[in-house]
Amino acid sequence: NAGVTQTPKFRILKIGQSMTLQCTQDMNHNYMYWYRQDPGMGLKLIYYSVGAGITDKGEVPNGYNVSRSTTEDFPLRLELAAPSQTSVYFCASTRGNTDTQYFGPGTRLTVL
């Protein structure tokens, strides 16, 4: 059982480049989340989805976009990368909103 998988594990971008962070879960969870974790700052919610076709902004959505065309996949898009987006990005999923969140291993992104 793979759980939540994220690709890539590491990426370096130049300012202004774009990229998509992939997230897939095989647990048939309805809820999926994207967080960023900066040193000493805990986890901040970027976007979340309560089911296929439905997405909502979290605390720090600016500079990011998401889509949820299937239950399994929840990609995060950076259109114009900025140094402020240097962070570790975690995807998570839950069966219901109050259940355990299962996290992926993270993507470490550096924007230079």
Add this chain to the structure above:
Amino acid sequence: TQLLEQSPQFLSIQEGENLTVYCNSSSVFSSLQWYRQEPGEGPVLLVTVVTGGEVKKLKRLTFQFGDARKDSSLHITAAQPGDTGLYLCAGRSGNTPLVFGKGTRLSVIA
């Protein structure tokens, strides 16, 4: 905006010592969770508490939810090097998404 303050931010102790870390807020939460995160990995859930005053034990770890459901503590007895990691508390109010604290980074030295 709901805020969760965790203290201390860093803690370094010797193997065998006891410790307590805290998670405080001015907001009331319907549930509170504790996660542990090891370097290079995502957080892993340790426990969920939902009732004011609730105490849950997980081997050498004891979790308590405050009576007013605004705060929580995690006590570790006889800490071991395997307890090293970042401990995160996260609270939820109703159907809103989880709010995470900044974490306590624990280092247990053998």
